[in-house]
Amino acid sequence: MSAMFSQNPVMNGPNYSFSDAPRTNNGEFREHRFNPYSDNGGSTLAIAGADFCIMAGDTRHTSGYSINSRMAPKVFRIGGSNSDQSDATIALSVCGFAADGNALRDQLDTVCKIYRYRHGKPMSVHACAKRLSTILYNKRFFPYYTHAMLGGIDEEGKGAVYSYDPVGSYEREQCRAGGAAASLIMPFLDSNVNFKNQYVPGSGVGHELKERERHPLSRPVVETIVKDAFDGAVERHIEVGDNLQMMVITKDGIEEIMLPLKKD
Amino acid sequence: MFRNNYDNDAVTFSPQGRIFQIEYSEEAVKQGSVVVGIASKKHVVLCAIKRNAEELSSYQKKLFAIDEHCGIAIAGLTSDARVLSNFMKQQALGHRLTYGRAMPVASLVDEIGTKAQINTQMYGKRPYGVGLLVAGVDEDGTHLFEFKPSGMTEELVGCAIGARSQMARTYLEKNIDAFADASKEELIKHGLQALHETLVQDKELTIDNTAVGVTGFKEGSKNKAEPFKLYEAAEVKQWLDAISESKEGNEGEGMDVDE
Amino acid sequence: MDHRPQAWGRPRDDVYGAYDHSFMNTNSHPNQHTQQPLVTGTSVLAVKYKDGVVIAADNLGSYGSFARFTDVKRLHTFQDTSVVGFSGDISDMQYITRHLHQKSIEESYASSSANKKSRLSAANLHTYLSKMLYRRRSKMDPLWNHMLVVGFDDDEKPFVGSADLLGTTFTAPTLATGIGSMLAQPLLRTYAGTDEEAAERTKEEAIKVIQECMKVLFYRDARSQETYSLAVVSREGVEMKTSEKLENMSWAFADRIKGYGTQTV
Numbered sequence: 001m002s003a004m005f006s007q008n009p010v011m012n013g014p015n016y017s018f019s020d021a022p023r024t025n026n027g028e029f030r031e032h033r034f035n036p037y038s039d040n041g042g043s044t045l046a047i048a049g050a051d052f053c054i055m056a057g058d059t060r061h062t063s064g065y066s067i068n069s070r071m072a073p074k075v076f077r078i079g080g081s082n083s084d085q086s087d088a089t090i091a092l093s094v095c096g097f098a099a100d101g102n103a104l105r106d107q108l109d110t111v112c113k114i115y116r117y118r119h120g121k122p123m124s125v126h127a128c129a130k131r132l133s134t135i136l137y138n139k140r141f142f143p144y145y146t147h148a149m150l151g152g153i154d155e156e157g158k159g160a161v162y163s164y165d166p167v168g169s170y171e172r173e174q175c176r177a178g179g180a181a182a183s184l185i186m187p188f189l190d191s192n193v194n195f196k197n198q199y200v201p202g203s204g205v206g207h208e209l210k211e212r213e214r215h216p217l218s219r220p221v222v223e224t225i226v227k228d229a230f231d232g233a234v235e236r237h238i239e240v241g242d243n244l245q246m247m248v249i250t251k252d253g254i255e256e257i258m259l260p261l262k263k264d
Numbered sequence: 265m266f267r268n269n270y271d272n273d274a275v276t277f278s279p280q281g282r283i284f285q286i287e288y289s290e291e292a293v294k295q296g297s298v299v300v301g302i303a304s305k306k307h308v309v310l311c312a313i314k315r316n317a318e319e320l321s322s323y324q325k326k327l328f329a330i331d332e333h334c335g336i337a338i339a340g341l342t343s344d345a346r347v348l349s350n351f352m353k354q355q356a357l358g359h360r361l362t363y364g365r366a367m368p369v370a371s372l373v374d375e376i377g378t379k380a381q382i383n384t385q386m387y388g389k390r391p392y393g394v395g396l397l398v399a400g401v402d403e404d405g406t407h408l409f410e411f412k413p414s415g416m417t418e419e420l421v422g423c424a425i426g427a428r429s430q431m432a433r434t435y436l437e438k439n440i441d442a443f444a445d446a447s448k449e450e451l452i453k454h455g456l457q458a459l460h461e462t463l464v465q466d467k468e469l470t471i472d473n474t475a476v477g478v479t480g481f482k483e484g485s486k487n488k489a490e491p492f493k494l495y496e497a498a499e500v501k502q503w504l505d506a507i508s509e510s511k512e513g514n515e516g517e518g519m520d521v522d523e
Numbered sequence: 524m525d526h527r528p529q530a531w532g533r534p535r536d537d538v539y540g541a542y543d544h545s546f547m548n549t550n551s552h553p554n555q556h557t558q559q560p561l562v563t564g565t566s567v568l569a570v571k572y573k574d575g576v577v578i579a580a581d582n583l584g585s586y587g588s589f590a591r592f593t594d595v596k597r598l599h600t601f602q603d604t605s606v607v608g609f610s611g612d613i614s615d616m617q618y619i620t621r622h623l624h625q626k627s628i629e630e631s632y633a634s635s636s637a638n639k640k641s642r643l644s645a646a647n648l649h650t651y652l653s654k655m656l657y658r659r660r661s662k663m664d665p666l667w668n669h670m671l672v673v674g675f676d677d678d679e680k681p682f683v684g685s686a687d688l689l690g691t692t693f694t695a696p697t698l699a700t701g702i703g704s705m706l707a708q709p710l711l712r713t714y715a716g717t718d719e720e721a722a723e724r725t726k727e728e729a730i731k732v733i734q735e736c737m738k739v740l741f742y743r744d745a746r747s748q749e750t751y752s753l754a755v756v757s758r759e760g761v762e763m764k765t766s767e768k769l770e771n772m773s774w775a776f777a778d779r780i781k782g783y784g785t786q787t788v
Contacts, residue, residue: 069693099690364650403642
């Protein structure tokens with residue numbers, strides 16, 4: 001029976017008379033290899049309004065079942081002229097592997113700073129969004145393991161949200177949830193922001209059905225949606241919690257709001 | 265005819281122990297329009313006279329922000345200065361990235377000093393044809409450095425380089441005791457006054473040809489830098505008016521003495 | 524006897540087969556870097572208190588389950604203003620501390636003026652180390668450590684930061700690496716769950732909770748040891764003790780342990 005708890009480092013488990021060392025699909029021995037990635041959990045959310053944009057994220061930082069920190073923000077101001085980013089107009093949120101997220105943030109911020117040096121003006125969200133895509137794609141074969149989102153005000157004064165996959169595919173959207181609880185929050189947004197599957201009563205059947213008209217939401221409504229979304233995510237996802245960090249981007253700059261979430 | 269055989273490159277000493285190419289490069293600094301720098305305990309000010317090639321052209325740039333806590337004033341070849349300025353920006357940015365803090369001004373100046381010295385000891389290279397005044401703040405306080413094409417760097421409380429800068433230095437020497445505890449406004453006025461000293465007869469400081477750059481510590485803070493700010497055009501009017509007023513006052517007194 | 528001196532002490536071809544030189548040929552196999560830590564140190568603990576930080580780690584360097592080196596100092600002072608506590612690979616720790624020593628010399632050159640205070644704060648050092656770790660992980664050649672950097676930040680407030688072999692970083696009022704994050708961190712959080720709470724704790728309270736946690740770790744961490752180092756970083760400097768011993772441990776419960784798993788008698 002004691003063989004069941006063998007100390008054999010190769011097999012690390014029951015011993016048999018035959019070799020049970022793990023193999024790859026090619027039949028070769030699987031060697032232990034350094035895994036350069038980890039997942040630090042957390043969730044992010046971005047919603048664009050008519051003349052504003054809200055980027056939000058929780059501040060919990062996890063490794064497996066452990067909470068590393070209760071205050072590790074994942075929404076960052078980008079492209080300010082100072083190190084305190086007080087005059088920034090763009091916000092970046094990163095979710096997934098936090099070390100990659102920080103590296104990505106630093107790189108994008110540096111790009112924005114150099115842009116400012118060279119052109120004497122801040123980068124537009126549109127340009128910054130494209131650049132972020134290129135930065136991500138540059139590491140196509142050793143990707144930044146993050147779900148990034150970029151928020152700001154576009155050249156027409158409208159709220160803009162861009163969301164990315166880890167290798168740089170991106171799209172401008174009205175709203176997007178990212179990270180651990182994305183699958184919990186996104187359906188809620190589909191319903192409350194994009195009014196999916198909501199039709200005008202009595203408009204007919206089949207192709208005759210008229211969708212409920214979408215309209216830009218006001219700032220208090222969006223703030224409420226964000227809070228509700230996170231309260232829901234905290235309830236059902238262990239990696240989400242502690243504090244809700246919200247950045248409200250308007251033409252006057254970025255306002256940061258920190259609200260408590262459940263700590264359990 | 266006399267021909268100097270020892271000035272063909274920057275790596276050959278003359279029998280007198282001089283390196284002519286370096287001395288010539290320092291002449292290039294003297295060709296540039298004058299820039300003045302003064303440091304107090306709380307602020308560092310850079311003032312510059314900008315030239316324009318002709319009436320129709322724009323005025324050259326003399327002051328550059330390097331980083332939040334640091335800026336430079338240049339005299340000499342603007343294109344060489346641009347290379348150095350870009351290098352300094354890169355270094356400062358890189359330092360912020362790796363350490364999360366502002367680069368100490370002395371280290372930044374050391375970097376360009378080293379870079380410039382290399383050009384004086386390698387065949388086929390030429391020294392930078394530009395002198396710099398580097399103004400900045402860090403945890404050690406405010407700093408003003410002078411940089412020469414030879415790679416020499418030196419910390420000072422007040423300095424002027426460029427054409428006719430001796431007049432400005434004389435002014436600074438006379439007023440040196442006033443600098444340490446001077447306010448930002450006073451420091452700027454001293455800087456402009458020093459600039460004024462260098463002007464030839466019919467020239468005046470105008471809002472078009474004067475530039476001012478200031479960095480320092482934030483009000484009531486020991487270590488937070490006030491971002492390097494450039495003042496040009498209408499923004500310098502207040503100080504120009506202020507010094508011309510005091511000038512008139514002085515001249516009045518002077519006339520009294522004459523009579 | 525084989526009379527050729529060059530053959531002495533070598534594996535005999537007729538017994539072991541011809542020697543395989545292929546490992547020296549770099550073209551025949553992929554580059555390999557460190558795949559695992561060898562001699563390791565276990566948990567490091569750190570807590571903030573109102574005027575500084577307390578950090579501790581035991582003095583053991585384990586070789587697998589073998590207690591190989593029993594006097595390894597895992598806390599390192601940087602410029603008398605910060606302390607770095609290392610868990611994980613000891614040789615990588617030594618590499619990093621050599622590097623940090625070099626850095627501190629350079630740094631003291633840079634600030635040679637009257638102001639002798641180090642200008643590289645613990646927060647700056649933490650950023651620097653995490654970039655170093657992240658760079659190495661990106662080369663797939665990690666420095667196999669998880670470390671805590673303690674001292675003060677640029678606003679002169681107590682600072683505790685963590686950085687691991689992946690370049691992951693975070694700060695919190697209390698931190699613990701390795702198994703300490705499971706066993707000690709919950710206890711430390713009852714001492715100070717937030718920065719506000721930490722700002723109300725005294726140095727004595729901080730040392731006491733660290734000592735309690737070191738005891739808990741010695742009871743349950745099989746890779747731990749009784750002698751440990753404890754450092755207090757305050758505005759006055761670093762107070763480092765390298766041969767502390769756990770006191771008032773009681774092993775009375777040990778009699779009652781009847782093996783694990785399948786053992787019943």
